[in-house]
Amino acid sequence: MAVYTDITEGALRGFLEAYDIGRLTAYKGIAEGVENSNFLLHTTEGPFILTLYEKRVNPDDLPFFLGLMEHLAARGISCPLPLTRRDGTLLGELAGRPAAIITFLEGIWLRQPEAPHCAALGRALAGLHRAGEGFALKRANALSVEGWRPLWEKARERADEIAEGLRAGIDAELAFLERSWPKGLPSGVIHADLFPDNVFFIGDALTGIIDFYFACNDTLAYDVATCLNAWCFDDKSGVYDAAKGQAFLAAYQAERPLTPDEVAALPLLARGSALRFFLTRAYDWLSMPPGALVVKKDPLEYWRKLRFHQTIETAEGYGLTG
Amino acid sequence: MAVYTDITEGALRGFLEAYDIGRLTAYKGIAEGVENSNFLLHTTEGPFILTLYEKRVNPDDLPFFLGLMEHLAARGISCPLPLTRRDGTLLGELAGRPAAIITFLEGIWLRQPEAPHCAALGRALAGLHRAGEGFALKRANALSVEGWRPLWEKARERADEIAEGLRAGIDAELAFLERSWPKGLPSGVIHADLFPDNVFFIGDALTGIIDFYFACNDTLAYDVATCLNAWCFDDKSGVYDAAKGQAFLAAYQAERPLTPDEVAALPLLARGSALRFFLTRAYDWLSMPPGALVVKKDPLEYWRKLRFHQTIETAEGYGLTG
Known part of the structure; x- marks a missing residue:
């Protein structure tokens, strides 16, 4: 939940002069995304999203993120398209922050996705991986294996405050993953944060993918592993749901078959992905001031998922067949 | 800034079955209003606002608020219109809260209104006061003179933490106002919270008035006094802007002339209104947990306004002429 920066209508009007999007008729700060400030604009041309990039986003990465959305949209992926300004650029400045306007995608994110949605996700993710080919810019994954220890060092001393023995x-786990993290798997552009709140549906049809602000170049199957974590566990019981995993993996494979190496590495990648989300949540948990009116995401959810993956020896454990 | 309660798309779909508003295509929590949780819905019929009434709103007051919006809209006031459910009622329940859907008003609230906007406000406020006549339900103003001392008792002990001598x-001031609060002035339905964020404009045209959740029966001129406080001081310097006040009062009078008693009482009403907003802000200020990610509204702004009004002897001091 966000909206960190408020904007005045005067500053917004000035900012909009750089665009050809009609006359502003309404704007509302929306509680979406945790990294940036987002506003829903209505103009005489329709709805748009205005994003102000806050300090957790490195401005040097913005050409990668915005260029990637352009690249993907041009290849038929339903994702937000950054609007081009009158001067030909994609990025302006508003309230002292880098700012962009992107198209508004209709659709609703599912709080409780079911197996058919996981299948739609699998197809869409494979399509995304294929459409990312040929994108010229590069961005390393700052939250892959090399990034975990520095993050862990900031949380480690107080980790037992979250749970004893953590x-x-x-x-x-970290020492194990650093030793055995797979190398040389097929790589490309990954979304890296494909949680349900970043995927829109109308009914059972997937209508769009948003929030490319963690996208980077990395092992494609790492995105697959993250989706297993984010989509295929039962929210209430915390138990892995093999029907969802099976639906997701089969649909992904139908569009982009996993190589034998990728299949073999899946349990390890899933452990790494679980560790990555555990670490950022643990850091946020420990650094949040008491009483802050923000929903803390429970880091232990990912510790439990990690321990489940430790019990999985082959990808068949996730429901992968064939 | 709000959105206290999140809703699932499943619960929302169930709730929408009671309405005839087309198919849901998107919904976003919006950072608007501080008392309730608000969502912007898109359906195949257009945009709507969904409000979940949180605990600061007494459910017994909802028929007054919703009925008032219906009454005003039927008389040509541009305000949100509550949608009627299939069963003929205006109110349902969602996520354990009373909930209603109201029409979406296009328009933008002005962070820095100028004199022409104050004139438009004056016309609209007089129109609102006239349109309120004949509304059958009644609601006392819980935040008028009788309500101030109980509120002050909750803040008084620690008031000098905000500023010495407060x-x-x-x-x-409270003792003085309790002794001299005017009685018998023309009364009717007042908005009671007509701050700039509750009034929408497109360009210089006023397009709507929202947020009737403090509306009540009280002295009409008290609304006038609140607008002087909320619209006619310079934001940066804190100085009263007689050009704005003059524009606002003249436009109001053109639609509904103030009686001589109302004119004479204006400085006193302005002091009372300033005290009322000082008190709720002081209470919120002192009860906010440290570190809460909420913008605290400065109570001292209203203490300074109050002291200005103490220096005003007649309504001419506000720019009232004729």
Whole structure:
């Protein structure tokens, strides 16, 4: 939930002069995204999203993110398209922040996706991976294996405040993953944060993918592993749902078959992905001031998922067949 | 800034079955209003606002608020119109809260209104006061003179934490207002919270008035006094802007001339209105947990306005002419 920066209508009008999008008729700050400030604009041309990039986003990465959305949209992926300004650029400045306007995607994110939605996700993710080919810019994954220890160092001392034994458990897991993290798997542009709140549906039809602000170049199957974590566990019980995993993986494979190496690495990638989300949540949890009116995401959810993946020996454990 | 309650798309779909508003295509929590949770819905019929009434709103007051909007809209006031459900009622329940859907008003609230906007406000406020006549339901103003002392008792002990001398200053002002609060002035339905964020404009044209959740029966001129406080001071310097006040009062009078008693009472009403907003802000200020990610509204702004009104002897001091 966001909206960190408020904007005045005068500043917004000035900003909009650089665009050809009709006359502004309404704008509302929306509680969406945790990294940036987002506003829904209505103009005489329709609805748009205005994003102000806050300090957690490195401005040097913006050409990658915005260029990627342009690249993907041009290849038929339903994702927000950054609007081009009168001067030909995609990025302006508003309230002292880099700012862009992107198209508004209709659709609703599902709080409780079911197996058919996971299948739609699998198809869309494979399509995204294929459409990313040929994108010229590069961005390293700052939250892959090399990034985990520095993050862990900031949380480690106080980790047992979250749960007893966590420090030792993560110490061991991190050391294991650093030793055995797979190399040389097929790589390309990954979304890297494909949680349900970033995927829109109308009914059972997937209508769009948003929030490319963690996108980077990395192992494609790492995105697959993240989707297993983010979509295929039962929210209430925390138990892995093999029907969802099976639907997701089969649909992904139908569009982009996983190589044998990718299949073999899946349990390891899923552990790494679970660790990555555990670490950012643990850091946020420990650095949040008490009483802050923000929903803290529970880091233990990802510790539990990690321990489940530790029990999985082959991708068949996720429901992968064939 | 709000959105206290999140809703699932499943619960929302169920709730929408009671309405005839087409198919849901998107919904976003919006950062608007501080008392309730608000969502902007897109359906195949257009945009709508969904409001979940949180605990600061007494459910017994909802028929007054919703009925008032219906009454005003039927008399040509541009305000949100509550949608009627299939069963003929205006109110349902969602996520355990009373909830209603109202029409979406295009328009933008002005962070820095100028004199022409104050004139438009004056016309609209007089129109609102006239359109309120004949509304059958009644609601007392819980935040008028009888409500101030109980509120002050909750803040008084710690008031000097906000500024030294505040306790003695408010003690004296409150005692004075309790003795001299005007009685018998023309009364009717007042908005009671007509700040700039509740009035929409497109360009210089006023397009709508929203947020009737403080509306009540009280002295009409008290609404006039609140607008002087909320619209006619310079934001940066804190100085009263007689050009704005003059524009606002003249436009109001053109639609509904103030009686001589109302004119004479205006400085007193402005002091009372300033005290009312000082008190709720002081209470919120002192009860906010440290570190809460909410913009605290500065109570001292209203203490300064109050002291200005103490220096005004007649309504001419506000720019009232004729």
